[in-house]
Amino acid sequence: MKKYRIHVQGMTCSGCEEHVATALENIGAVNIEASFLRKEATFELQDDVEIETAQKAINEAKYQSGDAEVLESHDVPVLGDEGDYDLLIIGSGGAAFSAAIKGVEYGAKVAIIERGTVGGTCVNIGCVPSKTLLRAAEINHLAKNNPFLGLTTSAGTVDLAELVKQKDELVIQLREQKYIDLIGEYGFELIRGEAKFLDEKTIEVDGRKLTAKRFLIATGASPSIPDIQGLKDSDYLTSTSLLDLKQLPKSLAVIGSGYIALELGQLFHHLGTEVTLMQRSPRVLKEYDPEISEAVTKAVTEQGMNLITGVSYDRIETSGNLKQVYILVNGEKKVIEAEQLLIATGRKPNTEVLNLPAANVNLGAKGEIMVDDFLKTSNPGIYAAGDVTMGPQFVYVAAYEGGIAADNAIGGLERKVNLEAVPGVTFTSPSVATVGLTEEQAMAKGYEVKTSVLPLDAVPRALVNRETTGVFKIVADSKSLKVLGVHIVAENAGDVIYAATLVVKYGLTVQDLRESLAPYLTMAEGLKLAALTFDKDVSKLSCCAG
Known part of the structure; x- marks a missing residue:
């Protein structure tokens, strides 16, 4: 394929960019990036498609195509001969699989390294299990609290173990269909074990040394645990372990009130648990507009959840079967007691064991991998994508970034990440x-x-x-x-x-x-x-x- 740049006049907004991209897609162009600010479009065409065809398509879309230049021509990855692999990917979630599939489509030799369960956070311990249980909890809540006069509904005893069993079956099914089965379908390799860098071009996986022309780090993130006296000894729950409970607790205290805390707190409230949400900030979802915070606060309190804001944490103790959270609110000391304690105070990038200094990869203040607009790290041969960079923590963002990383690392393109409109x-x-x-x-x-x-x-x-x-x-x-x-x-x-x-x-x-x-x-x-x-x-x- 050949990569081109065409100067385009008449584009004035992002909608114009879409019109130009659509016109180019219709003639078979791929990897299109149109920019009204730069007044240009870059894209790739099969060798048998003349550039004049693209210029004509742009003109027919009511824009004016100008001079065209060939940026590069390639049918195989633009890489040297060194290395065991063209692309080695550490992690096996949305970013990793997106990059692996794209790499194979370029004709690259690709392998994924995974130390645990294939599939990453979303399918295994995040989106899929939490949302199916949220739906079950919502049905239970509506059965007990429907808003219509003349309609009598009720709910029986919740069998949490049966709900979790059904949840686990769905997780296994989707993990097989959307991840494991694709390894054989696309023909990349799965390497089991813990990866760490030995130098800029070499990693070690359980004693095995591997080299690659390019690397992608897509190791995701895990729950961040705050430093509160007594917490380490309190047998607390995280978003992962909470979803595996088999017995419904009578009460649940939640430290944190971001989206994870709100979802999981409401989940157990709707199943019948008494839930108390606690947070340091004066309002929930503090980074959202105040009207959003106010509406959410009204909703959760109307439903009967306990919400405490402006909290300072003193210590946590355990007395019998109860966790006791000692807090300070507006100068007043309080003790919140609950059977279970959930910590939902954010997430941290999984970078500790990678030995990134050996690879000359720079980290941010929270341990996140620093990347540029092309997802390249401080080491030009190593890219990073997904939650490990601490960008928007969504699987669809991770998959988007994984594809861009592969385009840039293997395809030799220069695609920039655009996260201006992330829902x-x-x-x-x-x-x-x-x-x-x-x-x-x-x-x-x-x-x-x-x-x-x-x-x-x-x-x-x-x-x-x-x-x-x-x-x-x-x-x-x-x-x-x-x-x-x-x-x-x-x-x-x-x-x-x-x-x-x-x-x-x-x-x-x-x-x-x-x-x-x-x-x-x-x-x-x-x-x-x-x-x-x-x-x-x-x-x-x-x-x-x-």
């Missing part, structure tokens, strides 16, 4: 979803900001559901009304946020949302209503009256 979802009930800039972030970037805040009781879907605790918020540039961020607390917010992600990614405006047709009695209609709220009182509109 995030917290799977509580109601769920929390966000994309783009918060109001505070937008102002820090120099925008003059205009916002719209729509309470959920203004959304018809919420009214018919009889669940009206929540909010829609849109952050926009006050001059152009370009949407900079969307933040939602509502049922199915995670489904709605994908549409908002496209709005932010492609630079759409509040007016674009106003002029779109939103299906009535869907939660997605809240996006349009929030857009109308910029200059209308939606309570005075009739149904569907945009």
Whole structure:
């Protein structure tokens, strides 16, 4: 294949970039990167496709193609002859498999090194097991607390061991289908064992020395444990061990109130456990907009969870079957007692045993691997992707980065990571979803900001559901009304946020949302209503009256 750069006139926004990319995709181009700021598009074409075909496609898309230049031509990885492998990947989660598959497609010799269970955090101990149990807990909660008069529902005793057994069966199934089976399908190698670097081009795996032309570190992250007196001796739980409990505790104390704490705390609350959430900061989800924090706080307290903010931790003791957490709140000493204690205070990168100084790989203050826009570390032959870099902690971000790392390390491309429109979802009930800039972030970037805040009781879907605790918020540039961020607390917010992600990614405006047709009695209609709220009182509109 040949890699080209074409100068393109007429692109003015990210939406234009998408139009150019689509035109090039239609003629078979791959690895496309269009930039309206640089006024260019880079891409690859098969050798039998003339560059004039690409120029014609751009012109037909109503843009003006200019001079074209060949950047490089290759059919196999652009690497030297040294090394046992073209690409050695440490880790076996989303980033690792994405990179391995892409590397094999380039014709590279690829191996993955894994010290534990194949599949990484998401399928084994994170997304999949927690979300299936969250759904079970939600059903149990609704059976005991449905909002409709005249409808009698009830729930029996929760058999946690049976729920966990079913969860484990799903995990095994998805691990086989989405990870293990793909090793043979694509033909890369799996090496079992602990990896550590001996020098810049050599690692050791359980006594076996291996060399490679390029490395990718994708070892993920694990629960971070705070330094609280007595914690080490308290037999505490983490997000991993909590999901393997076989007996439902009567009470659970949670240190932390980020998305993991909220999800797992609500999970056990909905199964029937008395839950207390504790946190140092004055509000939950402190990095989100205040309206989001307020809505979440209202939701969890309405449901009967205990939330304590502004906490200072003194010590933790164990008395019989109870954990005792000694805290200070507004100058007042308190003791929180519970059968089980969950630590959910964030995550730390898994870099301790890699011996990265030997490879000349620089780390950040939290032990994370420092990378540039191309995911290259301080060692030009070593890349890193996913949670180990402490970027957005989502498996879809890890997979995206793994593919880019392989393109750059093996394909010889220069793809930059773009994380400007990454959606995030917290799977509580109601769920929390966000994309783009918060109001505070937008102002820090120099925008003059205009916002719209729509309470959920203004959304018809919420009214018919009889669940009206929540909010829609849109952050926009006050001059152009370009949407900079969307933040939602509502049922199915995670489904709605994908549409908002496209709005932010492609630079759409509040007016674009106003002029779109939103299906009535869907939660997605809240996006349009929030857009109308910029200059209308939606309570005075009739149904569907945009």
